[in-house]
Amino acid sequence: MTGQLVLAALAGIATIVILIVWVKIHPFLALMAGSGVMAIAAGANYVDLFASFTTGVGATISGTGLLIVLGSIIGTLMVGSGGADAIVDTILDKTPIKRLPWAMALIAFVIGIPLFFEVGVVILIPVVMFAARRAKQPAILVGISALAGLSVLHALVPPHPGPLIAIDSLGANLGMTLGFGLIIAIPTVILSGPLLAKPMARWVPVPANEDFLGAKGG
Known part of the structure; x- marks a missing residue:
């Protein structure tokens, strides 16, 4: 049974990768198809498949959908108002280019303290893209560093909402969790952020998306 579940998970992941990379299907649709393939490969019947899918999607949208939408609005306002420009100018004025990934990891770590991971991502996207463009660096060099700061904070360090929920559920000690976290x-953050980003930038030397940046990216 365990082997079947592992194979089902691999089949689902392979389906998602193929649909996104080669077929060029929208990631959301690819995720839907991949989850369906995984469920069928695991032996779920069609009635349970659709019931589980609708229940899971509904729970996700009700829990984080509003946060993501509001975060996207804030990110769009940052781009349109020039706020992202101002943040990037400040970062680049104070930080040598070779230290930019380290600075982004620290900024993401600090910004992410009061925010859920999804909201932090959509708020930092314009900052990452503008910083990569201005510094003439691959987007992944800056983006991976920012994601590392957000991810680690989200998983390990209170007072981020994620660890606080876990602490409350498990009855853990806040101080001990903060210290060990x-x-x-x-x-x-160091290993999965700035250090890992260097070889990844050589593997994927893709510049910042000019369509996203528009006229402000020049």
Whole structure:
């Protein structure tokens, strides 16, 4: 049974990758198709498949959908108002180009304290894209560093809402969780952020998306 579930998960992942990379289907539709393939491969019947899908999507949208939409609005306002420009100018004025990934990891770490991961991502996207464009660096060099800061904070360090929910559910000690979380978080951000971003930027040397940046990206 366990082997079948593992194979089902692999089949679902392979379906998603093929649909996005080669067939060029929208990621949301690819995720839907991949989840269907995984469920069928795991032996779920069609009635349970659709019931599980609608229940899961409904729970996700009710839990984080509004946050993502509001975060997207804030990100759009940052681009349109020039706020992202101002943030990037400040970062580049204070940070040498070679230290930019480290600065973005720290900024994401700090910005992400009061925000859920999804909201932090959509707010930081314009900052990452503008910073990569202005510094003439691959987008992944800056983006991976920012994602590392957000991800580690989201998973390990209170007072982020995610760890606080886990602490409340498990009855854990807040101070101990914060202390051990920081001990694990700092080297994790360094390894999975700026250090990992360097070889990844060589593998995927893609510049910032000019369609996203528009006239402000020049």
